[in-house]
Amino acid sequence: MISLARDDLRAVIAKARLAPSVHNVQPSLWRQTDGAIELLGDPSRAIPIADPQWRDWRLSHGAALEGMAIALAERGLQIADLAVEPPRPLSVTDPVQTIARLSLAPLDHRDSREPTATRVSWRGTFRQLSPDTDAALDRLAVACGDVVLVRGATAISHAAALGDRAGLFYLRDAAHRKELLDWLRLARSHANYHRDGLNAEAMSLGAIEAWGAGVVLGPLFPLLDRVGLASPLVSESAKTKSAAAIVLFHRPVGEDPLDSGRAFYRVWLAMEREGLKGCPISVLADWEVARTALAAQYAIPSTRQIVSVFRVGQPHGEPKARHSRIPVDELLA
Secondary structure, three states, rough: OOOOOEEEEEEEEHHHHHOOHHHHHHEEEEEEEEEEEEEEEOOOOOOOOOOOOOOHHHHHHHHHHHHHHHHHHOOOOOEEEEEOOOOOOOOOOOOEEEEEEEEEEEEEOOOOOOOOOOOOOOOOOOOOOHHHHHHHHHHHHHHHOEEEEEHHHHHHHHHHHHHHHHHHHHOOOOOHHHHHOOEEEEEOOOOOOOOOOOOOOOOOHHHHHHHHHHHHHOOOOOHHHHHHHHHHHHHHHHHOOOEEEEEHHHHOOOOOHHHHHHHHHHHHHHHOOOOEEEEEEEHHHOHHHHHHHHHHHHOOOOOOEEEEEEEEEEEEOOOOOOOOOOOOHHHHH
16 A cells, blocks of 8 residues: 655646646545545536536546546556546535545556646647648557547638537527636736636737637627627637647547546647647537537547547647646645
8 A cells, every 4th residue: 555745745736737627627636545545526616507417527537537647657656446436416516526546556667757748728820731740640640549630621621610610609608608708817917817717828819819808708799799790709710720630539438538538638648749739629529510510520430429629730839838727735635
């Protein structure tokens, strides 16, 4: 039975917290007890309007769990036994939930470091496709069995248009729009700008663009939508069209999202190892119309489901590798 000293526990949590989470809500907490580490979930850190089945919340815990496995491996440790609590109906007012309990064992070797520190969502445009990028995409397709790569300008443009349709579908719901705004940090004066949520820097927005986003997504949205201005103002099409490829990440139907989340993080790190930056286009996986159309068009078997969609490529600009994260001591339950 292996227990970590407090400083070692803080260090692995610091690494694990670099994992992605939906809207960067960071719902995962950790506790060491009785020679095991427990992964806990905070239901108050969720997006129940956009994620009513709590699938993305649990997927976020899966990414955090994989982040913990990576952090442990770099210290010569591995997860020996993993006891997972099954998904359950939740409310944002529920107390903290136990997600999983893991015991540790020595690892025969220390795994090489994964690029967790440089992995960020790139929400800008991408450089023109090059032979090097093409080769990196080829290697990604071989390395990752859970992805389909959509390549070629026509196919990517089709996905971009579908993404804009999906985005509008959700933004036209006032409750969804309010929930999104609650997790946006559009001004540096926001108390949580470097702590959680999606800040202007992470979204590649200047000060004026960030202010405009708040206006467009606020009370003016219905009026702008009626006169046809909302669609061009919230469009992500130009950024998506600039991508070298669209990555359809799929997993078995009925799989626990905790397992899907672990695989999701591994795929994103595989992109990073190939020098590719990715940005999830979550609406394409969330909207049934888009998800079904993409699955049919790219012959994804009925036994698999699209869990997430990325646009990927070589960034046009220099990504900032700063992560907005909750302090480690607050993640220790």
